[in-house]
Amino acid sequence: LSDKLDKALHVLKGHGSITEVNVAETLKEVRRALLDADVNFKIAKQFTNTVKEKALGQNVLTTLQPGQLMVKIVKDELTELMGGDAEGINLSGAPSVILMSGLQGSGKTTFSGKLANYLKNKKTKKPLLVACDVYRPAAIDQLHVVGEQIGVEVFSDRGNNDPVAISQAAIAHAKSNGNNVVIIDTAGRLAVDEAMMTEISNIHKAIQPQETLFVVDSMTGQDAVNTAKAFNDVLNFDGVILTKLDGDTRGGAAISIKSVVNKPIKFIGTGEKMEAIDVFYPSRMADRILGMGDVVSLVERAQEQFDEQEARKLQKKIAKNQFGFDDFLSQIQQIKKMGNMKDLMGMIPGAGKMLKDVDIDDDAFKGIEAIIHSMTPGERSTPSVLNASRKKRIAKGSGTSVQEVNQLLKQFNQMSKMMKMMQGGGGKKMMQMMKN
Template sequence: MFDNLSDKLDKAFHILKGHGKITDVNVADTLKEVRRALLDADVNFKIAKDFTTRVRDKAIGENVLTTLQPGQLMVKLVKDELTELMGGDATGVNLSGNPSVILMSGLQGSGKTTFSGKLANFLKTKKNKKPLLVACDIYRPAAINQLHVVGEQIGVEVYSEEGNRNPVEIAQNAIKHAKANGFNVVIVDTAGRLAVDEEMMDEIARVHQAIQPQETLFVVDAMTGQDAVNTAKAFNDRLNFDGVILTKLDGDTRGGAAISIKSVVDKPIKFIGTGEKMEAIDVFYPSRMAERILGMGDVVSLVERAQEQYDEEEARKLQKKIAKNEFGFDDFLAQIQQVKKMGNMKDLIGMIPGAGKALKDVEIEDDAFKHIEAIIFSMTPVERSKPSLIDVKRKNRIAKGSGTSIQQVNQLLKQFDQMSKMMKMMQGGGAKNMMRMMGGMKGMKP
C-alpha cells in the first residue's frame, strides 16, 4: 500500500540528513522532491503545490526543538499536513434513521456490490445492527444473484424483486419490508454508471430523492488515481454525497486518490477496502494513513485487529493448557486461524513500524501459512496433541503427506518447541519475576 510514494518521500527527507538546521535552501530542495513524489503518486498538481507551500511556510517559521533533527521535524510537518489533507479526523456513517438508509453509488466495476456486503457485515458484527441488502442493479447480468451470494456468505438477508425494472419502486418497497421485519439498516446497492450517462445519473438522482437516505456513499476504485477524483467530483455535483469509500487500496502503490479526493470534493473518506475477504474493510483514519505513508507503521490499527480476534474464554483455556504443558499443534493451528482473520500478511506487516521498509522487496503471499497448515493437517490427532511422539519415521510420512521436505517438518517442530518453552516460561512466573526485578531496579541508587 503506497509503496512507491513511501520510498520517494523517504529519499526526499534524506536531503536534510546531517544538516544542523533548517534553511531556505535545504527546505526548498527537500520540498521539491516531496512535490515530485506527490505528482508521481498521481496527486493533482495544484494540490501538491499548495501542500508543499504550507509545509515550507511552517518549516521556515519553526524553531527546531532540541529533541528533533531537521529531518525529523520535516517528517512531522509533512505527516500533520497529510493528515489534514486527507480529512483530519475519522468520520463514521450516520445511523440515525429507523431504519437508517444507506445509498451506494459509483462507477461500473468499482466494487460497489462487494463493498455493500462488506459494509453490511461490518455493521452486523461491529455495530450489532440488523442490516438488509437491497438489489437495485437491474442492468448488469447476474448482479442480483451476486448480491444474494454475498448476503448468504455473511448471513444477511437480501431484498430483490424479479421482473421489476424500476429501481425507485424496489428501494421504496425494501424500506417498507425493513420496517415491517425489524431491520434497522438498509443498504441499497445501485447499478454502476458513468458520470457522462445523463439518463443513468437522472435515475440514481430519482432513487436518492425518493428514499431520502441518511447516507449516500460514493464507491471508487483507488487504483484509478486522479480519474477517481475527477469522477467523484462529477457524482458529487449531482448527488451531493456524504462520503467516499475507496476500494482496492491494498493494490494501490501510488495513493493519489486517497490524498487528493477530500480536497477536491470536500467530503470525507469513510471506509477503505483492503482485500477480497468480507472482513477486509477499515474505517479510514487520516492520521494513521499518513503515518503508514511515511513508513511509521500503524500500531493502533494492528492492536485493534488483534483485539477483535481475542476470545477471553479461549485465552483462559489456552493458559491452562500451557501451564500443564499440554499446548499442541491443534492449539497452534487455532492461533494461526486467528492471525489470518486479522487480514493479509503484507498489510499486517506494513502496520509494524519499520517492518514495511525492511521487507519491501520480500514477496509475502496471503497464503504464507499454507506449508505450516499442510504439515499440521498431515499429522494424526495423537501427533498433534503430543508432538514429542514424532520420530524420524513419522516425520517422513508427514513430509510426504504434506508435499513438503523433512527439513521443513524439522524446522516447524524446532520452532514449535522453542515457542512452547517460551510460553511455559512466561506462564511459570517468568514475566512476574521480570517485573519484580524491574521494580527493584527502580529503588537502586545510581
C-alpha cells in the first residue's frame, strides 16, 4: 500500500499548490490503495471524497510541500474514520462480566487470556476465566493451559453442555470467591450460522454482561465486515477486538468495521503470546495502514516551531562566543513547543517500541528552567561569574541543590563547547538537518 501511496503522492511533488487536477489523480491512487488494504468499496469512495474537499480547501497553505500536506490530510481523515480516542473497557459491576464473541479461530480464547493477564497486572483486578466452548474438549483444555500460564483461575464444567448454566454458575462462583472480573470465552463456528447466534444471544440475555466484545481476525478482510454486522445485529456489542495484527497485516478491515457497525475498536492482538495485547489507537492504525511512521507530521511540527531567524541569530551568537543561559532556555522552550517528547520520539519509525517503557516528559526540564530563572541577567549571559555563593543563592531560589546547579553548569559548558566545535560548516549542516 505505501508504495502505491508514495507513487500517488509523487504526482504532487514539484507542484506549487494543490490543484483540482492533481488531487483527482492522487485520490484515484489513494482509493486503489485502500481497496488493496481490504477497505470496503463504498467506504473508500466516501473517504476519498472527504479528503478531496479538504485538500482543495487548503491550497492556501503554500509553505508546506503539497505532497506532505496530502499525506497529512489522508492520515487525519483515516484516524477520524477509525474513531477518536482509545476507549477502555467497562469494569463496573460486581463482578464485571465480559463476554467474548466471534467466529472459530478468530482468537477469542487467546484474547480472553491476554485480557485476564492485562487486568491481573493492574493489581486491583482478580479475573476469572470461564470455559463456555462446550463442544470441543480441547477447547476447555486450551483455556486451562492459558490460565495456568498467566496464573489466573479457570472455571469449567466438563459434564455440562449448557453454556448459559455454566456462565451463571461461574458468576456465582466469582461472587463467593472474590473475583471482580469474569471473562467468558465462548464457542464460535467457522461461519455465521443460526445455531451459533442463538447460543451467544442466549448467554448474552441470561448474564447481561457489562461488556460484550466482538473478536475478529484482521486477516479476514472483507468478510470481517459481514461477520461484524451479523454479530452486532444480535448482540449490539460494545467493542471490537482486532487480532493477528502482527506481521505485515495492514488491517484495512478496521476501517470498514468501524464505519459499518460504528463501535469502537478497543484492543488489538499482535501475537500468540499472552503479552501481545495493545490498546487500540486510531492514529497508530492510520500510520499502519499508510505504512509509515508519522515522519510527516514530525517534520511539520519541527518546521512550524523551529523559526529560521532564531536559528541564524543563535549561530551568530555561538560564533561570537556569546551563547548564554537565556539562549539555552529558549532552546528548551523550542523543544517543548514541539510537543511531548515521548510523542515526538514515537513518531520516528522503530523508536516507538523502544521507548514504550521509558518515561520522558516535560518534567525533565522543570528543574533546569527553575535554576535558570533564579539567575540574574548578568549571570545568564556570563555564566563564568557563577561562584560558590552565587550558586548557593540560585539553588535556594530554585528549590534545588548546589549539586544540581553544578550539574546544569557542566551540561551547559559541554553544550557550548560542542556548539563551538560545530561551527565552520558542521553547524550549518546541523541546522539544515533540523529544518529538513
